Amino acid sequence: LKGHHSRVYCLAFSPSGQQLVSGCNGNDKTVRLWDTISGDTLFVMDGHIGDVKSVAFSPSAAQIASASYDTTVRLWDSQTGRGIFILQGHNGPVMSITYSTDGLLLVSGSMDETIRFWDPRTGEPGFVWSPAFGGVRSLAYSPDGHTLASGHSDGGLRLWHAGSGEQGPVLHGHSDEVTGIAFSPTGQWIASSSDDGTVRLWGGSTGIQVSILTGHDDQVCCVAFSPDGSQIASATYFKVRLWEVSSSLLSVKSQSRPGPAWKVTYSFDCRTVLSVDGHGTVQKRDVKSGASESFPLQRLDLQLITARAFSPDGKQLATGVEDFSILLWDIPSGAPGPILRGHTNGLCSLAYSPSGRHLASASSDGSVRLWDLRDTEQSFLVAEFEGRVDAVAFSPSGHDLVFDSFSGTTVNVFDLESRTLASFKGLTGQWNTVFAYSPHGQQLAIGTFDKSIHLWDLQSKTPNVVLNAHYGPVYCITYSPCARWIASSGSSDTVQLWHQQPGEK
Structure with missing residues (x-):
């Protein structure tokens, strides 16, 4: 596709894939709309006086947004190429723009360290977030629209509750500016690119770093998932690399075993320590002798484990895997047992009741479910929130089930006998990650x-x-x-x- 007179900095396909919009730097500074079938230029949209840093189609494809180094965002009619609105308010270069999944909001991130929300139908400004974590280089919505991810010049990624503006996890790992963010189609993974030359893969529901993709010899300027989520594409100014997602997940390294130990517990008789890693390898270690043996869980089909819990007697392992189901396994044989289905997004936390009869599950679909392991066909829906639930735990008596909600400021306690829910506010921190009861159950x-x-x-x-x-x-x-x-x-x-x-x- 020829027509620009300087370096093309940003691209975006229309939802149908039949059109492509491009933004240019240097002496050009135009936005162009292309027909991807014929290769023809449909419209040249001229108006920015600074380099065009980001372009985006609205979900309906009726509108195009462009962000510029000139501190403005411009909205264009994709049917005519005419300008609709000029959005002003930033005090620094606007580096990234994205539409909400329903198309009712446009979000812009700037080097002035603010994130601004706009109504694309009227051009009116909305909320302004001032996280003050360095300039905002990249933005992306999760597929369900509940989470907004921002990449900053300090090397950090921040996850935000899109509705309330509550800040969630801060994902640390990059040593330079985060230039690109992409959610996988299911929202299970987040990929990020950086000027440090790496691409990193994170759990979409946990924020935990899963893999570091190395191989680029220059700053990585952008990253994207394939439509089926099986590949990641990343680009420098000179090369494009494709990564198989399944292979990248299996490249996680550990000094002593293939993959980090994500869960560890003592056996009921305290003679053995059991651990399981993210790829389904269980290790048994004798406490006195230190002797160990490892065995893989059968028929896991390379699904990454996102949550796990050992039963109180150490004879069963529950794992949440990437197809949103819960798999039960016999220990020590590793033979598969029942499959528990009901969640519609990634599993974040699992917990057995002290008796081992019940299993509780928390998910990024916003629900907490209770399973009777004598009849695994159905579950009881304990609670459902907007946004994910990260942590769940039983009290020592097994009478109560405690879990968080997306805001991170509330503790929810569910009485298993009366089936009643009570919520208590008072926390001032960010998202809760783990709960632990004291042995006496009073703390x-x-x-x-x-x-x-x-x-x-x-x-x-x-x-x-x-x-x-x-x-x-x-x-x-x-x-x-x-x-x-x-x-x-x-x-x-x-x-x-x-x-x-x-x-x-």
Whole structure:
């Protein structure tokens, strides 16, 4: 396709794939609409006085948006090529634009460190977010429209609740500006590109880094998933690379075993430690001798495990996998058992009741479900929220089930006997990542993405101690049997040990 007179910086296909819009830098600074079948230029849209940094089609394809270094966003009629609105408000170059999945909002990100929302039907400004984490280089909505991801010049990715503006996880890993973000078609994965020369793959529901794709020898300027989600395309200014998603997931490295251990527990008799990694390999280690044996779970078909839990007696393993189902496995044979279906998005957390009779599941589809393992055909819908649920846990008595909601400021307690739900507010942190009850059941420890642990008094239903020490999200918490000590670990590769009474390390 020839017509631009300088370097083409950005491209976007129409939803039908029959049209392509391009934005140009240098002396050109135009937006062009192309017919992808004939290759003809349909319209040349002229108006920006700075480099065009981002272009996007509305979901209906009736409108085209362009963002520029001149601090403006322009909206164009795709049927006539005429300008509709000039959106002004940013004080710095606008680097990224995206439409909400329903087309009712247009979002722009700028190097002025703000994210602005606009009504594309009227051109009127809406909310302004000022996260102050460096310039906003890239934006993307999740397919369900519940989450907005932003990539920043400080190397971080931020996930936001699209409706409330609540900030969720901060995904750390890149060492330079995040230039591109893409959700997989199901929303299960997030791919990011960076000026550090890498592409990184993250769990869409957990925010956990799954893989680092290396091979580019220059800054990576953009990233995209194929329509079926099987491939990732990434580009520098000179090369385009294609990555098989299944292969990239299996490239996760560990020093001692093929894949990190995502769940670990003691057997019921305390003689054995059981662990499982993200690809379905279970390891048994004798506590006294240190001898270990590993075995893969049968018929996993290379599905990545997104959530896992061992039964209290260590004889069963529950895994949430990428087709949104829960698979039960016999330990130690690794033979598959029943498949639990009901969730419509990725599994975030699983928990067995102390008796082992029930299994609770939390999902990025916003629901919490309770399964009776004597009859796995149906589940009881405990609660349903807008946005995902990240953590779920049973009380030591098995009487209560506790879980979070997307806002991260509420603790929800479900009484299994009366089937009633109570919610308690008081947390001020970001999304909750893990719950742990004290052995006596009077205290709840809550780990969050903002690096803190909140100790919650269950009699007064209020948080009374906040522990701060981790340098990243807290992913695991456990109490000692005497309840005097709390151990925690997170993304910072450290384990912290706290004395329970004063809350000191």
